[in-house]
Amino acid sequence: MKKDKFAYLKRDAKAAGWQASLPLGSGSQGSVSVWIKTNANGQISERIVVKDNYDTDWEICSPLKQFSEDKLLPMELGVLYALKHAKANAPAGSLISARGLVNDPTPTILSHKVDKVLKFARCHLEYCPYGDLAEVMATHLEDGGAFPEPFLWCLLSCLADAALLLQQGHLQRALQGWRVIVHRDIKPENIFLGPFSSHEYPLYPVPKLADFGLAYVVDPAEDTTGLESRGTRNYLAPEQNGHDSMPLCTQTSTYGIGITLMALMNLDRETGRNIDWDSDQTPEFDETGKQYTEALRGLVSQCIEFDVQNRISLDTLRARLEELTAPGNEDKSSGFRRMSAENISSWRNGPHDLKLQPDPYRLRMSFAMSSDEDSGDGEPMTDEEESEQGEEPTKGSEETDDESMED
Template sequence: MARKIGSRYTANQILGRGSAGTVWLGEGPEGPVAIKLLREDLASDQELVGRFVQERTALLGLEHPNVVSVRDLVVDGNDLALVMDLVRGTDLRTRLERERRLAPEAAVAIVADVADGLAAAHAAGVVHRDVKPENILLDMQSPLGPGGSHRALLTDFGVAKLIDTPQRTRATKVIGTPDYLAPEIVEGLPPRASVDIYALATVLYELLAGFTPFGGGHPGAVLRRHVTETVVPLPGIPEELWQLVVQCLAKAPASRLRASELAARLREQLPTLAGMPPLDVDEPDVDAAEPADEDPQPDRGEPALPPRRRRGAVSLVPGARPDSNRDTHTSMRVPAPDELAGGAHGTARAPRAAGAPRPGSARNRAAARRRRLALGAAAVAVAAAVGAGTWLATSGDEPGGAPQDMRNSAPETP
């Protein structure tokens, strides 16, 4: 059902729902638009409304071919909405869920587009703070680029900053999605442009591998890995491209490239990536704290459990609906220093060759169990042999016992 948004816009059809609000296909004075209507509880927050109005100039002034432009901000009664350009296409998360991973050329071309958009935003003093596949749109009406990729645009600029009010987050919360949060955010430092570079490098890793470098398990474990773990190399990735990923995932913000540098360096890699197929690595199918993926349980003769797959990102919004804007902005507790310091070693999931069991997985545990059973059986056999030998060695001395040398115990022929 259509509804009026302010005096200039009409929302006609829901395109998607997320944790921050609902996106509608709308109509304005200049034609079709996308309208992001923020949740009613956000609209009733007077402090947030004030920040919303304060950010109007910065958001309206951000225009770039790789950024979904904000055309208007509407504050009308209980309605708090961003009116944006309508992009005819899908989001990057939807493509990832369909294809699992992308060919390196397409992945690099998409990330280079987003880096160009970030460069323009950072030059204007705007930090996105929530870069992830859900917030990257693919314009299906644009000409095909390298690797058959469509033009990529970054959306939802400024929304994380708007929602991140001191009253809502209190100094013990952070805004974002845990798989893509830079270490300095986890440690409570203010977000700078470098947090977007870290998140974008995480997206590139995910496009290449099919999973994020530090994701999986409880959100607290994910946050800890960002601070303590080193990214594990991907087999088959060109060395120069891998070094770019490593540099942009550096724990120290100053070590990361700027957005404009990253975009230029990535485009330099495109000719060497032409025709390269997607990487052949197995995704970590299950978190260490969750049930196993395919436990054959051979020692109990029970049927194998159905496989479990981990999503690309950990959801912190219970019951969030799956759509192109899901889990956009979430709030979580910052781990204490002692939590960050302990228990992290060995928790990063190492990519492995296709078909190889993941360390700690059900297949790996089942194989280890079979090895233990085999070793146990061998030990029993050895013990039995030793026991028999001992009995044979001593029984000849007992009254009525058999001869000691059983090898010559057969009756002799006269």
């Protein structure tokens, strides 16, 4: 079945004018590929992510119809369009915040296609060049190196912004008619790394919270306690895990943020797995996690309090982040939040940099198409292969905005 799904993607990519469709991953309900266009010189000129969903029982996004335009869209598409609508007046890749322009912490949907009879949905999304945090975590584990603390401050800030967007549709005010959205599946696998930052923490690619397939839109008139457990076991908040006395709410997303940070700090994906919620137990830092500053550990711990009422609010969390990473002697980000452009190269590949795999489909990279024109396959060329063709290997690339397509 997986082969058939990717075959459809290759066929559709060619029909839409893309030179290749290459698989990124698949699951029981769908598949994800990257579509590639090349220029006259055979170099990659455009990339998008294409996500297909074959779920036969999706939840529709009717509570978001004011912002998603189509109330019958599956939840993930509805949330992505609602967020796109909410961000419409901000510069590309940015959001307007009380602290100025900040990086957009969620991916942008470009277009979509839905077959409501067959229950098939496809969305075209911006391409995130550096994979997800689970992949980066695996690299750090292999190399025996902890995540650099400045990146964790960057991540916490981006996830707090993403959660506030889901709560009210804007970083400075609540949009009229907006419904609170609870992600329900925040984890390293659902946080992707986009282009390098242009506003804050410029040493790092921008973390983007993605995969809204399990999102829940809160109806103020309905009771959200005792809902069916949805999400990933290690990252479930108590109210997602059988505690019927507590409601599903924004603080559920706050817990997801906290447990994700703790897992990365511990370098242990099992951090939240064996918790005895009946004894009001909460996850703990191990010896690796305890190496980080008390300020960072304290904020993360406040995110994962057992009782939703005791968890730190998003307003307080964002205010504390602003205070703790402000320029000066007490800056817990060690100057990385406001690093000047001329200082970036001196820190690249140093102890505070992330251990990233190279972008496998970077712009201007030479791309060798399959000899079978109908296959939709191909692969990036190595530097040696480029040299053999008389071209200089491409060492880097600019990130450009992807264009929307017509389906």
